[in-house]
Amino acid sequence: MNAARNILHQAPLVRKKPESYLKACYAASFDRERFVIRVRHRLSESNLVHQLVKAGKAQYGCEIISPRTFYREFFPVQPEDGVQQVLKIDEADIALDDTILHPIIVSTDEDNIEVCKGHGLHEFFTGKFIEVLPGTILADGGYFGLIHEVGKMFSKYEDSSLPEGTYKLEQVHDPALHFSIGLAPDLHANFENISPEKRQIFLTGILANALEMLGRSCLKEDEIDEEFLEKHPRARKLLESLGENIEAVLDEIKNGGAAKIASHYRTIKMTPQK
Amino acid sequence: MNTENGKFEKMQDELLASHSARISFLEHFRDHRQEGFGSYFADWGLDQKVEVKAPKEPWNADVFRTHPWDDSMEQDYGLFAPFTRDEMKSAPAWYSIHVKMVEAGTLQSDFFAYGTKAADKVGINRITKVLKENDSAEVEGCARDIMRHMGGIPKVRGRRSAEDCPTAKFYWNYRFAREISNELKSVDARTVYQALYNSSLWRKLVNTLEYQVTVLNNKRILAAFIAFIIEGRETGRIREGTQEKEISRAVALVSPLTSMRQLSMVETQEILALFNKVASS
Incomplete structure:
Protein backbone atom coordinates (compact mmCIF):
# COMPACT_ATOMS: atom_id res chain seq x y z
CA MET A 1 0.00 0.00 0.00
CA ASN A 2 1.21 3.50 -0.79
CA ALA A 3 2.55 5.15 2.39
CA ALA A 4 0.88 8.45 1.51
CA ARG A 5 -2.54 6.79 1.74
CA ASN A 6 -1.84 5.80 5.33
CA ILE A 7 -1.39 9.34 6.64
CA LEU A 8 -4.08 10.50 9.02
CA HIS A 9 -4.32 14.28 8.82
CA GLN A 10 -6.63 14.38 11.81
CA ALA A 11 -4.97 13.03 14.94
CA PRO A 12 -7.04 10.58 17.00
CA LEU A 13 -8.17 12.28 20.19
CA VAL A 14 -7.89 11.23 23.80
CA ARG A 15 -11.12 12.17 25.55
CA LYS A 16 -12.76 11.58 28.88
CA LYS A 17 -13.70 8.05 27.85
CA PRO A 18 -11.68 5.79 25.56
CA GLU A 19 -12.68 6.09 21.89
CA SER A 20 -9.86 5.88 19.35
CA TYR A 21 -7.55 4.82 22.16
CA LEU A 22 -8.01 1.47 23.91
CA LYS A 23 -7.80 2.77 27.47
CA ALA A 24 -6.45 6.32 27.43
CA CYS A 25 -8.46 8.98 29.23
CA TYR A 26 -7.99 12.71 29.60
CA ALA A 27 -9.93 15.03 31.89
CA ALA A 28 -9.32 18.19 33.85
CA SER A 29 -10.65 19.43 37.16
CA PHE A 30 -11.06 23.08 38.08
CA ASP A 31 -11.14 25.16 41.13
CA ARG A 32 -12.02 28.84 41.04
CA GLU A 33 -11.52 31.64 43.49
CA ARG A 34 -12.90 34.84 41.97
CA PHE A 35 -10.80 35.41 38.86
CA VAL A 36 -8.12 32.83 39.58
CA ILE A 37 -8.70 29.34 38.22
CA ARG A 38 -6.60 26.36 39.11
CA VAL A 39 -6.67 23.67 36.46
CA ARG A 40 -5.44 20.15 37.08
CA HIS A 41 -4.95 18.05 33.97
CA ARG A 42 -5.21 14.27 34.26
CA LEU A 43 -3.95 12.07 31.46
CA SER A 44 -3.62 8.31 31.82
CA GLU A 45 -0.30 6.67 30.99
CA SER A 46 0.77 4.18 28.30
CA ASN A 47 -0.48 6.02 25.25
CA LEU A 48 0.93 8.13 22.44
CA VAL A 49 -0.17 11.49 23.87
CA HIS A 50 1.39 10.77 27.27
CA GLN A 51 4.60 9.77 25.49
CA LEU A 52 4.58 13.02 23.51
CA VAL A 53 4.02 15.07 26.67
CA LYS A 54 6.88 13.25 28.41
CA ALA A 55 9.13 13.91 25.42
CA GLY A 56 8.26 17.62 25.48
CA LYS A 57 6.50 17.37 22.12
CA ALA A 58 3.04 18.11 23.47
CA GLN A 59 1.70 20.33 26.22
CA TYR A 60 -1.37 20.78 28.34
CA GLY A 61 -3.35 23.98 28.03
CA CYS A 62 -6.69 25.58 28.58
CA GLU A 63 -8.76 27.94 26.49
CA ILE A 64 -10.83 30.65 28.12
CA ILE A 65 -13.80 31.57 25.96
CA SER A 66 -16.25 34.40 26.51
CA PRO A 67 -18.27 34.76 23.29
CA ARG A 68 -20.29 37.69 24.57
CA THR A 69 -17.17 39.82 24.95
CA PHE A 70 -15.46 38.50 21.79
CA TYR A 71 -12.75 36.89 23.92
CA ARG A 72 -10.98 33.61 23.34
CA GLU A 73 -7.42 32.92 24.44
CA PHE A 74 -5.35 29.77 24.83
CA PHE A 75 -3.05 29.40 27.83
CA PRO A 76 -0.47 26.61 27.57
CA VAL A 77 0.96 25.01 30.71
CA GLN A 78 4.60 25.82 31.21
CA PRO A 79 6.77 22.66 31.30
CA GLU A 80 7.94 23.39 34.86
CA ASP A 81 4.32 23.43 36.08
CA GLY A 82 3.67 19.78 35.20
CA VAL A 83 -0.06 19.07 35.17
CA GLN A 84 -1.11 22.10 37.22
CA GLN A 85 -2.07 25.44 35.81
CA VAL A 86 -3.08 28.71 37.42
CA LEU A 87 -5.04 31.06 35.18
CA LYS A 88 -5.52 34.65 36.26
CA ILE A 89 -8.30 36.22 34.24
CA ASP A 90 -8.61 39.95 33.76
CA GLU A 91 -12.08 40.80 35.03
CA ALA A 92 -12.47 43.40 32.26
CA ASP A 93 -12.08 40.79 29.52
CA ILE A 94 -14.91 38.37 30.25
CA ALA A 95 -18.55 38.08 31.23
CA LEU A 96 -18.45 35.64 34.16
CA ASP A 97 -21.77 33.96 33.40
CA ASP A 98 -20.82 33.48 29.77
CA THR A 99 -17.31 32.12 30.20
CA ILE A 100 -16.30 28.62 29.19
CA LEU A 101 -13.15 26.65 29.94
CA HIS A 102 -11.79 24.19 27.39
CA PRO A 103 -8.85 22.04 28.52
CA ILE A 104 -6.84 20.37 25.75
CA ILE A 105 -3.46 18.82 24.97
CA VAL A 106 -1.71 20.10 21.86
CA SER A 107 1.34 19.16 19.89
CA THR A 108 4.24 21.60 20.04
CA ASP A 109 6.16 20.14 17.15
CA GLU A 110 5.80 18.89 13.61
CA ASP A 111 6.02 15.13 13.36
CA ASN A 112 4.94 12.15 11.33
CA ILE A 113 4.35 9.30 13.73
CA GLU A 114 3.98 5.69 12.63
CA VAL A 115 1.50 4.11 15.02
CA CYS A 116 2.68 1.04 16.90
CA LYS A 117 1.02 -1.10 19.55
CA GLY A 118 2.75 0.79 22.36
CA HIS A 119 0.77 3.91 21.45
CA GLY A 120 -2.39 2.45 22.94
CA LEU A 121 -4.59 2.99 19.89
CA HIS A 122 -7.05 0.53 18.42
CA GLU A 123 -5.50 -2.00 16.06
CA PHE A 124 -6.99 -0.19 13.07
CA PHE A 125 -4.37 2.56 13.49
CA THR A 126 -1.31 0.27 13.66
CA GLY A 127 1.12 0.95 10.80
CA LYS A 128 -0.60 4.16 9.80
CA PHE A 129 1.05 7.55 10.07
CA ILE A 130 -0.34 10.41 12.08
CA GLU A 131 0.59 13.83 10.79
CA VAL A 132 1.12 16.17 13.73
CA LEU A 133 1.68 19.91 13.39
CA PRO A 134 2.30 22.60 16.03
CA GLY A 135 -1.07 23.13 17.67
CA THR A 136 -2.63 19.83 16.56
CA ILE A 137 -5.22 18.92 19.20
CA LEU A 138 -4.31 15.54 20.67
CA ALA A 139 -6.70 15.39 23.63
CA ASP A 140 -9.92 17.22 24.35
CA GLY A 141 -11.26 17.57 27.89
CA GLY A 142 -14.61 19.12 26.88
CA TYR A 143 -16.23 22.46 27.69
CA PHE A 144 -17.09 23.72 31.18
CA GLY A 145 -19.11 26.76 32.22
CA LEU A 146 -17.01 28.86 34.58
CA ILE A 147 -19.62 29.69 37.20
CA HIS A 148 -22.07 26.87 36.65
CA GLU A 149 -19.77 23.93 36.95
CA VAL A 150 -16.51 24.95 38.56
CA GLY A 151 -15.68 25.25 42.22
CA LYS A 152 -19.16 25.15 43.65
CA MET A 153 -18.92 21.89 45.53
CA PHE A 154 -18.14 23.42 48.92
CA SER A 155 -19.42 26.44 50.81
CA LYS A 156 -19.02 27.68 54.37
CA TYR A 157 -21.23 29.57 56.76
CA GLU A 158 -21.21 30.68 60.40
CA ASP A 159 -23.23 28.47 62.75
CA SER A 160 -23.64 30.23 66.10
CA SER A 161 -25.15 27.13 67.69
CA LEU A 162 -21.83 25.29 67.49
CA PRO A 163 -19.46 25.25 70.51
CA GLU A 164 -16.16 27.08 70.15
CA GLY A 165 -13.65 25.42 67.82
CA THR A 166 -16.07 22.97 66.25
CA TYR A 167 -17.61 22.53 62.85
CA LYS A 168 -20.09 20.31 61.01
CA LEU A 169 -20.45 19.09 57.48
CA GLU A 170 -23.67 18.41 55.59
CA GLN A 171 -24.36 17.03 52.16
CA VAL A 172 -27.09 19.27 50.74
CA HIS A 173 -29.08 19.54 47.54
CA ASP A 174 -30.06 23.10 46.74
CA PRO A 175 -30.78 22.03 44.02
CA ALA A 176 -27.33 20.88 42.94
CA LEU A 177 -25.37 18.63 45.26
CA HIS A 178 -22.77 20.35 47.38
CA PHE A 179 -21.23 20.23 50.83
CA SER A 180 -22.04 22.89 53.35
CA ILE A 181 -19.57 23.53 56.17
CA GLY A 182 -20.93 25.08 59.34
CA LEU A 183 -18.18 26.76 61.37
CA ALA A 184 -18.41 27.88 65.00
CA PRO A 185 -18.20 31.72 65.22
CA ASP A 186 -14.55 31.70 66.37
CA LEU A 187 -13.48 29.35 63.57
CA HIS A 188 -15.48 31.34 61.05
CA ALA A 189 -13.96 34.65 62.16
CA ASN A 190 -10.43 33.29 61.92
CA PHE A 191 -10.85 31.15 58.84
CA GLU A 192 -9.29 33.63 56.42
CA ASN A 193 -6.45 34.44 58.82
CA ILE A 194 -5.09 30.95 59.43
CA SER A 195 -2.03 29.99 57.46
CA PRO A 196 -2.53 28.33 54.06
CA GLU A 197 -0.85 25.16 55.33
CA LYS A 198 -3.16 24.84 58.34
CA ARG A 199 -6.18 25.65 56.23
CA GLN A 200 -5.16 22.96 53.76
CA ILE A 201 -4.94 20.36 56.54
CA PHE A 202 -8.38 21.40 57.76
CA LEU A 203 -9.86 21.24 54.26
CA THR A 204 -8.26 17.86 53.63
CA GLY A 205 -10.21 16.56 56.63
CA ILE A 206 -13.37 18.16 55.29
CA LEU A 207 -12.87 16.57 51.88
CA ALA A 208 -12.24 13.15 53.47
CA ASN A 209 -15.53 13.44 55.38
CA ALA A 210 -17.32 14.60 52.24
CA LEU A 211 -15.95 11.67 50.26
CA GLU A 212 -17.19 9.21 52.88
CA MET A 213 -20.65 10.78 52.67
CA LEU A 214 -20.54 10.74 48.91
CA GLY A 215 -19.34 7.13 48.94
CA ARG A 216 -22.40 6.12 50.98
CA SER A 217 -24.73 8.01 48.63
CA CYS A 218 -23.18 6.50 45.51
CA LEU A 219 -23.37 2.88 46.62
CA LYS A 220 -26.57 0.90 46.75
CA GLU A 221 -26.12 -2.62 48.17
CA ASP A 222 -22.43 -2.42 47.28
CA GLU A 223 -23.16 -1.54 43.64
CA ILE A 224 -22.67 1.87 42.06
CA ASP A 225 -25.95 3.77 42.11
CA GLU A 226 -25.98 5.04 38.52
CA GLU A 227 -29.25 6.84 39.12
CA PHE A 228 -27.63 8.97 41.84
CA LEU A 229 -24.66 9.79 39.60
CA GLU A 230 -26.98 10.65 36.71
CA LYS A 231 -28.84 12.99 38.97
CA HIS A 232 -25.69 14.59 40.38
CA PRO A 233 -23.16 15.25 37.60
CA ARG A 234 -20.98 17.23 40.01
CA ALA A 235 -20.52 14.13 42.15
CA ARG A 236 -19.58 12.13 39.09
CA LYS A 237 -17.12 14.81 38.02
CA LEU A 238 -15.49 14.99 41.43
CA LEU A 239 -15.10 11.21 41.69
CA GLU A 240 -13.78 10.95 38.13
CA SER A 241 -11.17 13.56 38.88
CA LEU A 242 -9.85 11.63 41.89
CA GLY A 243 -8.62 8.44 40.27
CA GLU A 244 -8.52 6.05 37.36
CA ASN A 245 -12.29 5.55 37.36
CA ILE A 246 -15.30 5.96 39.65
CA GLU A 247 -15.40 2.30 40.65
CA ALA A 248 -11.78 2.34 41.84
CA VAL A 249 -12.28 5.59 43.78
CA LEU A 250 -15.43 4.31 45.50
CA ASP A 251 -13.67 1.03 46.36
CA GLU A 252 -10.84 2.93 47.98
CA ILE A 253 -13.25 5.13 49.95
CA LYS A 254 -15.18 2.07 51.11
CA ASN A 255 -11.94 0.48 52.32
CA GLY A 256 -11.04 3.47 54.50
CA GLY A 257 -8.96 5.36 51.95
CA ALA A 258 -10.92 8.65 51.92
CA ALA A 259 -8.28 10.54 53.91
CA LYS A 260 -5.52 9.27 51.65
CA ILE A 261 -7.39 10.36 48.52
CA ALA A 262 -8.19 13.73 50.08
CA SER A 263 -4.57 14.32 51.04
CA HIS A 264 -3.54 13.85 47.40
CA TYR A 265 -6.18 16.27 46.20
CA ARG A 266 -5.02 19.63 47.46
CA THR A 267 -7.00 22.10 45.47
CA ILE A 268 -10.27 22.38 47.43
CA LYS A 269 -11.40 25.98 47.87
CA MET A 270 -14.45 27.62 49.33
CA THR A 271 -17.11 29.37 47.34
CA PRO A 272 -18.52 32.59 48.82
CA GLN A 273 -20.37 32.29 52.07
CA LYS A 274 -24.02 31.35 52.11
CA MET B 1 -20.98 49.73 35.96
CA ASN B 2 -24.00 49.59 38.18
CA THR B 3 -27.05 49.15 35.92
CA GLU B 4 -30.32 47.27 36.45
CA ASN B 5 -31.38 45.18 33.48
CA GLY B 6 -34.85 44.43 34.87
CA LYS B 7 -35.80 48.10 35.25
CA PHE B 8 -34.25 48.95 31.91
CA GLU B 9 -36.18 46.31 29.99
CA LYS B 10 -39.43 47.19 31.77
CA MET B 11 -39.12 50.84 30.75
CA GLN B 12 -38.32 49.86 27.18
CA ASP B 13 -41.36 47.53 27.16
CA GLU B 14 -43.63 50.35 28.34
CA LEU B 15 -42.27 52.68 25.70
CA LEU B 16 -42.78 50.14 22.93
CA ALA B 17 -46.34 49.42 24.08
CA SER B 18 -47.77 52.95 24.06
CA HIS B 19 -48.10 55.53 21.31
CA SER B 20 -48.48 58.39 23.78
CA ALA B 21 -45.34 57.25 25.64
CA ARG B 22 -43.44 57.28 22.35
CA ILE B 23 -44.69 60.80 21.62
CA SER B 24 -43.40 62.01 25.02
CA PHE B 25 -40.13 60.22 24.34
CA LEU B 26 -39.63 62.01 21.00
CA GLU B 27 -40.67 65.36 22.51
CA HIS B 28 -38.07 64.92 25.20
CA PHE B 29 -35.37 64.25 22.61
CA ARG B 30 -36.50 67.36 20.69
CA ASP B 31 -36.76 69.66 23.72
CA HIS B 32 -33.78 68.55 25.84
CA ARG B 33 -30.95 68.41 23.41
CA GLN B 34 -28.45 68.82 26.26
CA GLU B 35 -29.68 70.26 29.56
CA GLY B 36 -32.17 68.11 31.46
CA PHE B 37 -31.74 65.21 29.03
CA GLY B 38 -31.03 62.65 31.77
CA SER B 39 -34.29 63.36 33.63
CA TYR B 40 -36.25 61.13 31.25
CA PHE B 41 -34.10 58.12 32.23
CA ALA B 42 -34.28 58.57 36.01
CA ASP B 43 -36.17 55.26 36.47
CA TRP B 44 -34.46 53.26 33.76
CA GLY B 45 -31.90 51.54 36.02
CA LEU B 46 -28.97 53.37 34.42
CA ASP B 47 -25.75 54.11 36.23
CA GLN B 48 -26.17 57.75 37.24
CA LYS B 49 -22.64 57.99 38.58
CA VAL B 50 -20.79 56.81 35.51
CA GLU B 51 -18.01 59.16 34.43
CA VAL B 52 -17.17 59.75 30.80
CA LYS B 53 -14.31 62.04 29.80
CA ALA B 54 -14.91 64.77 27.24
CA PRO B 55 -13.23 64.53 23.82
CA LYS B 56 -11.08 67.35 22.48
CA GLU B 57 -14.02 68.61 20.39
CA PRO B 58 -17.73 67.80 20.78
CA TRP B 59 -18.86 65.22 18.22
CA ASN B 60 -21.05 66.37 15.34
CA ALA B 61 -23.83 64.20 13.95
CA ASP B 62 -21.59 62.73 11.22
CA VAL B 63 -18.89 61.71 13.69
CA PHE B 64 -21.51 60.09 15.92
CA ARG B 65 -23.19 58.23 13.07
CA THR B 66 -20.06 57.04 11.22
CA HIS B 67 -16.88 57.91 13.06
CA PRO B 68 -14.37 58.69 10.31
CA TRP B 69 -10.72 57.64 10.50
CA ASP B 70 -9.05 60.84 11.69
CA ASP B 71 -6.57 62.22 14.24
CA SER B 72 -9.08 61.94 17.08
CA MET B 73 -9.46 58.13 16.87
CA GLU B 74 -7.14 57.21 19.71
CA GLN B 75 -8.47 59.89 22.02
CA ASP B 76 -12.12 59.11 21.24
CA TYR B 77 -11.52 55.38 21.76
CA GLY B 78 -9.81 56.27 25.04
CA LEU B 79 -13.07 57.80 26.34
CA PHE B 80 -14.31 54.24 26.85
CA ALA B 81 -11.09 52.77 28.24
CA PRO B 82 -12.44 52.55 31.83
CA PHE B 83 -15.20 50.14 30.82
CA THR B 84 -15.12 46.35 30.58
CA ARG B 85 -15.64 44.44 27.36
CA ASP B 86 -18.98 43.20 28.68
CA GLU B 87 -20.14 46.75 29.38
CA MET B 88 -19.22 47.71 25.84
CA LYS B 89 -21.75 45.09 24.68
CA SER B 90 -24.47 46.09 27.14
CA ALA B 91 -27.44 48.30 26.22
CA PRO B 92 -27.99 49.84 29.70
CA ALA B 93 -24.27 50.63 29.91
CA TRP B 94 -24.34 52.46 26.57
CA TYR B 95 -27.52 54.34 27.58
CA SER B 96 -25.76 55.43 30.78
CA ILE B 97 -22.72 56.61 28.81
CA HIS B 98 -24.79 58.41 26.17
CA VAL B 99 -26.87 60.25 28.76
CA LYS B 100 -23.65 61.60 30.27
CA MET B 101 -22.24 62.48 26.85
CA VAL B 102 -25.37 64.46 25.94
CA GLU B 103 -25.44 66.27 29.28
CA ALA B 104 -21.77 67.15 28.87
CA GLY B 105 -22.40 68.54 25.38
CA THR B 106 -20.31 65.90 23.60
CA LEU B 107 -23.45 64.76 21.73
CA GLN B 108 -26.88 66.23 21.07
CA SER B 109 -29.99 64.23 21.87
CA ASP B 110 -31.38 64.46 18.34
CA PHE B 111 -28.31 62.74 16.86
CA PHE B 112 -29.83 59.42 17.94
CA ALA B 113 -32.89 59.93 15.71
CA TYR B 114 -31.20 59.50 12.33
CA GLY B 115 -32.78 57.00 9.95
CA THR B 116 -31.62 55.08 6.90
CA LYS B 117 -33.60 57.18 4.37
CA LEU B 131 -44.27 64.67 15.65
CA LYS B 132 -46.05 67.04 13.28
CA GLU B 133 -47.51 64.28 11.10
CA ASN B 134 -48.27 61.99 14.06
CA ASP B 135 -48.36 58.84 11.95
CA SER B 136 -48.14 55.94 14.43
CA ALA B 137 -45.84 53.80 12.24
CA GLU B 138 -43.46 56.72 11.71
CA VAL B 139 -43.52 57.60 15.42
CA GLU B 140 -42.75 54.01 16.33
CA GLY B 141 -40.00 53.74 13.70
CA CYS B 142 -38.32 56.90 14.94
CA ALA B 143 -38.58 55.85 18.61
CA ARG B 144 -37.14 52.42 17.82
CA ASP B 145 -34.25 53.93 15.87
CA ILE B 146 -33.43 56.18 18.83
CA MET B 147 -33.58 53.22 21.21
CA ARG B 148 -31.27 51.18 18.99
CA HIS B 149 -28.79 54.01 18.51
CA MET B 150 -28.74 54.74 22.26
CA GLY B 151 -27.49 51.19 22.91
CA GLY B 152 -30.05 48.67 21.71
CA ILE B 153 -33.32 46.94 22.54
CA PRO B 154 -32.09 43.67 24.06
CA LYS B 155 -35.51 42.11 24.66
CA VAL B 156 -36.49 42.58 21.03
CA ARG B 157 -33.17 42.14 19.23
CA GLY B 158 -30.89 40.40 21.73
CA ARG B 159 -27.55 41.82 22.82
CA ARG B 160 -26.76 43.63 19.60
CA SER B 161 -25.24 46.90 20.80
CA ALA B 162 -22.17 46.37 18.63
CA GLU B 163 -24.45 46.39 15.57
CA ASP B 164 -27.21 48.79 16.55
CA CYS B 165 -25.37 51.50 18.44
CA PRO B 166 -22.93 53.60 16.35
CA THR B 167 -20.71 54.44 19.33
CA ALA B 168 -20.43 50.74 20.22
CA LYS B 169 -19.67 49.97 16.59
CA PHE B 170 -16.93 52.61 16.59
CA TYR B 171 -15.49 51.21 19.84
CA TRP B 172 -15.39 47.56 18.69
CA ASN B 173 -14.32 48.33 15.15
CA TYR B 174 -11.39 50.44 16.31
CA ARG B 175 -10.48 47.90 19.00
CA PHE B 176 -10.37 45.09 16.41
CA ALA B 177 -8.43 47.30 13.97
CA ARG B 178 -5.76 48.03 16.60
CA GLU B 179 -5.46 44.42 17.69
CA ILE B 180 -5.37 43.07 14.16
CA SER B 181 -2.70 45.48 12.92
CA ASN B 182 -0.71 44.69 16.02
CA GLU B 183 -0.83 40.97 15.19
CA LEU B 184 -0.27 41.37 11.47
CA LYS B 185 2.14 44.17 10.69
CA SER B 186 1.44 43.99 6.95
CA VAL B 187 -2.12 45.20 7.52
CA ASP B 188 -2.56 48.73 8.84
CA ALA B 189 -5.27 49.65 11.33
CA ARG B 190 -6.90 52.18 9.02
CA THR B 191 -7.43 49.58 6.27
CA VAL B 192 -9.02 47.19 8.75
CA TYR B 193 -11.21 49.91 10.25
CA GLN B 194 -12.50 51.06 6.90
CA ALA B 195 -13.05 47.52 5.64
CA LEU B 196 -15.04 46.55 8.72
CA TYR B 197 -17.21 49.67 8.66
CA ASN B 198 -19.26 48.24 5.82
CA SER B 199 -22.56 47.54 7.55
CA SER B 200 -23.46 44.12 6.14
CA LEU B 201 -19.91 42.86 6.65
CA TRP B 202 -19.82 44.19 10.21
CA ARG B 203 -23.20 42.69 11.12
CA LYS B 204 -22.22 39.30 9.78
CA LEU B 205 -18.82 39.43 11.46
CA VAL B 206 -20.00 40.28 14.98
CA ASN B 207 -22.76 37.68 14.74
CA THR B 208 -20.27 35.06 13.66
CA LEU B 209 -17.87 35.95 16.48
CA GLU B 210 -20.51 35.79 19.19
CA TYR B 211 -22.82 33.03 18.04
CA GLN B 212 -21.24 30.85 15.37
CA VAL B 213 -17.46 30.43 15.19
CA THR B 214 -16.16 31.74 18.49
CA VAL B 215 -12.66 30.45 17.76
CA LEU B 216 -12.29 33.45 15.43
CA ASN B 217 -12.21 35.67 18.52
CA ASN B 218 -8.64 34.62 19.20
CA LYS B 219 -6.49 37.63 18.32
CA ARG B 220 -4.17 35.82 15.93
CA ILE B 221 -6.93 33.89 14.19
CA LEU B 222 -9.11 37.00 13.89
CA ALA B 223 -6.20 38.96 12.43
CA ALA B 224 -5.60 36.27 9.81
CA PHE B 225 -9.31 35.98 9.06
CA ILE B 226 -9.80 39.73 8.55
CA ALA B 227 -6.66 39.92 6.40
CA PHE B 228 -8.09 37.00 4.40
CA ILE B 229 -11.35 38.95 3.92
CA ILE B 230 -9.55 42.18 2.97
CA GLU B 231 -7.33 40.37 0.47
CA GLY B 232 -10.43 38.67 -0.89
CA ARG B 233 -12.07 42.04 -1.50
CA GLU B 234 -8.93 43.45 -3.12
CA THR B 235 -8.62 40.50 -5.49
CA GLY B 236 -12.32 40.52 -6.29
CA ARG B 237 -13.06 37.28 -4.47
CA ILE B 238 -15.48 39.25 -2.31
CA ARG B 239 -17.61 41.53 -4.46
CA GLU B 240 -19.13 44.78 -3.23
CA GLY B 241 -22.66 44.31 -1.99
CA THR B 242 -22.36 40.62 -1.30
CA GLN B 243 -20.04 40.72 1.69
CA GLU B 244 -22.43 38.88 3.98
CA LYS B 245 -22.57 35.88 1.68
CA GLU B 246 -18.84 35.96 1.11
CA ILE B 247 -18.12 36.07 4.83
CA SER B 248 -20.29 32.99 5.27
CA ARG B 249 -18.23 31.27 2.61
CA ALA B 250 -14.97 32.37 4.23
CA VAL B 251 -16.16 31.06 7.60
CA ALA B 252 -17.16 27.74 6.02
CA LEU B 253 -13.69 27.46 4.49
CA VAL B 254 -11.62 28.24 7.56
CA SER B 255 -13.63 26.83 10.45
CA PRO B 256 -12.73 23.14 9.80
CA LEU B 257 -9.06 24.13 10.14
CA THR B 258 -9.69 25.48 13.61
CA SER B 259 -11.45 22.39 14.93
CA MET B 260 -8.44 20.10 14.55
CA ARG B 261 -5.72 22.52 15.51
CA GLN B 262 -5.11 25.20 18.12
CA LEU B 263 -4.16 27.82 15.56
CA SER B 264 -3.31 30.41 18.20
CA MET B 265 0.01 28.51 18.55
CA VAL B 266 0.82 29.28 14.92
CA GLU B 267 2.21 32.58 13.62
CA THR B 268 -0.50 34.85 12.17
CA GLN B 269 1.15 35.01 8.75
CA GLU B 270 1.15 31.21 8.64
CA ILE B 271 -2.55 31.07 9.59
CA LEU B 272 -3.29 33.50 6.76
CA ALA B 273 -1.32 31.29 4.35
CA LEU B 274 -3.37 28.28 5.52
CA PHE B 275 -6.62 30.16 4.91
CA ASN B 276 -5.48 31.19 1.44
CA LYS B 277 -4.35 27.66 0.66
CA VAL B 278 -7.71 26.16 1.57
CA ALA B 279 -9.54 28.88 -0.40
CA SER B 280 -7.59 28.18 -3.56
CA SER B 281 -7.73 24.38 -3.35
Missing part, protein backbone atom coordinates in the same frame (compact mmCIF):
# COMPACT_ATOMS: atom_id res chain seq x y z
CA ALA B 118 -31.82 60.28 3.03
CA ALA B 119 -34.70 62.48 4.28
CA ASP B 120 -34.21 61.12 7.82
CA LYS B 121 -30.47 61.78 8.00
CA VAL B 122 -30.77 64.86 10.26
CA GLY B 123 -32.25 63.74 13.57
CA ILE B 124 -33.92 66.99 14.62
CA ASN B 125 -35.65 67.32 11.25
CA ARG B 126 -36.93 63.77 11.48
CA ILE B 127 -38.28 64.16 15.01
CA THR B 128 -39.99 67.45 14.12
CA LYS B 129 -41.58 65.96 11.01
CA VAL B 130 -42.71 62.77 12.75
